[in-house]
Amino acid sequence: MRTIAVTGHMELTPVTETLVAEALREVLGELGGGGLLGVSCLAPGADTLFAEAVLALGGRLAVVLPSAAYREVLAPGEPRARYDRLLAAAEEVTVLPYAEPDVAAYEAANAVLVDLAEVLVAVWDGEPSALGGGTAAAVAEARRAGIPVRVVWPAGARRAGRPPQA
Numbered sequence: 001m002r003t004i005a006v007t008g009h010m011e012l013t014p015v016t017e018t019l020v021a022e023a024l025r026e027v028l029g030e031l032g033g034g035g036l037l038g039v040s041c042l043a044p045g046a047d048t049l050f051a052e053a054v055l056a057l058g059g060r061l062a063v064v065l066p067s068a069a070y071r072e073v074l075a076p077g078e079p080r081a082r083y084d085r086l087l088a089a090a091e092e093v094t095v096l097p098y099a100e101p102d103v104a105a106y107e108a109a110n111a112v113l114v115d116l117a118e119v120l121v122a123v124w125d126g127e128p129s130a131l132g133g134g135t136a137a138a139v140a141e142a143r144r145a146g147i148p149v150r151v152v153w154p155a156g157a158r159r160a161g162r163p164p165q166a
Contacts, residue, residue, distance in 0.1 A: 008046020
């Protein structure tokens with residue numbers, strides 16, 4: 001069973017979510033489909049779309065939570081409901097020993113993802129991270145460790161609140 005981890009942007013436009021979900025199903029199918037273990041932190045956006053794609057393809061899901069209080073930072077309603085459904089579907093859950101989901105917790109979660117991954121799937125626009133523990137930092141860490149990185153950023157994709165890239 002191949003272990004594939006994810007890192008990616010949280011703030012995706014609705015159109016981008018659709019594009020990314022389709023691209024993730026394609027990439028995960030190429031990487032092993034139902035014969036894979038997907039590792040995700042279940043953040044909104046890329047992490048959630050990845051986890052849903054893993055399960056839709058018949059793969060297994062493992063979750064790494066940056067802190068025990070992670071759920072509380074999610075918006076009420078559908079984001080928490082999706083998180084709860086995916087967490088319940090996970091075969092393995094690791095909760096990191098941080099009181100709050102802060103930059104240190106996210107950096108530690110990235111380190112765990114990279115340590116577990118045979119391949120890192122990055123839903124990433126190629127831009128540097130504004131804070132530590134972001135997508136660019138996880139990609140850099142994986143590359144330093146010699147972990148193959150598959151970047152997923154379909155044509156027409158963009159982050160919410162940002163202008164389209166040229």
